Amino acid sequence: MSIAVDIRSAVKRYGTFTALHGVSLAIDDNEFFTLLxxxxxxxxTLLRMIAGFEGITDGEILLFGQTIAGLEPNHRPVNTVFQQYALFPHMTVQDNVAFGLKMKGLSAPERRARAGQMLEMVHLSAFADRLPSQLSGGQQQRVALARALAPAPKVLLLDEPLSALDLKLRQAMRVELKQLQEDTGITFIFVTHDQEEALTMSDRIAVMSAGRVQQVGTARDIYEAPVNRFVADFIGETNLLEVDVQSVSNGVAQVTLPGGHRLAxxxxxDALGRHHLSIRPERVSLVAGGDVQAVVQRVVYLGSDLQLVARLEGGQEVQIRLQNAARTEVPSPGSHVGLMIEAGAARLLAD
Incomplete structure (x- = not known):
């Protein structure tokens, strides 16, 4: 598989402030890749550097093997969908979609045909003659997508395009965006701070913090095998427990939980001593006579789930997620319970 975007040790400085510290990423062609x-x-900032709206201080960015240093944004084979859709209010939907094609010199019949194809792809053919003000937020977002896709860019950059939509519409648009990427075969680079968006749509995710890439992997990699405390804590919910590490060999650690229970x-x-263990709440269950003893502090009803907070010996707290439908009895605050941690659920983290 060819590499669509190759970012090599990219640095971005604004005066004395460094926004990006030597970021390196290889994004495959026809990949839905998320910066989270x-x-x-x-x-x-990284997305804008790929688009050409920001210069690079040091390092290099290549598109399909060609350096883009010095190329103006309109000469790069990329298009961008912004958080604010920036549709032309005085133009019809069809004219908005065709605008970039006119700039590229396509004839009027070619523009109409291509715009019609794009509107059909985003299910807006019936709205071609309307103005943006006559559309809902979700429809405007689809027009912005159609306009960005019309010139057939090799890479589509999306800067938090769903953030202005309400929850149900965001959830629906996630499915549509992923389907659109698969249908067009275009490389999508998606920027978001929403972990659920990243997990549900992405082929791979790069988790970033303070101008550095913390981890790159599939949604399952990132969620099930975080490399450090930041990634574990940022992606979904997790329990971060301080444990004593006795030994580490071949990627397997022997640790002691609060209360003395030993766990592999x-x-x-591979560091020994006191470090943090990550355990996802849904991987902990209540078992009579379980190896780990705790006292229930709070019970929160969440519809399909129940969230319990239990205190271990030594004072550390553990969150537990239980499916609500199968439960006939719920422990009350103050109850003593036994906990079972699923095999393979715990992960010792780098700090």
């Missing part, structure tokens, strides 16, 4: 991280982590787990570090 909190505000200020550098993900949008996968390890992202």
């Amino acid at each position: 991280g909190p505000s200020g982590c550098g993900k949008t 787990c996968s390890a992202a570090t």
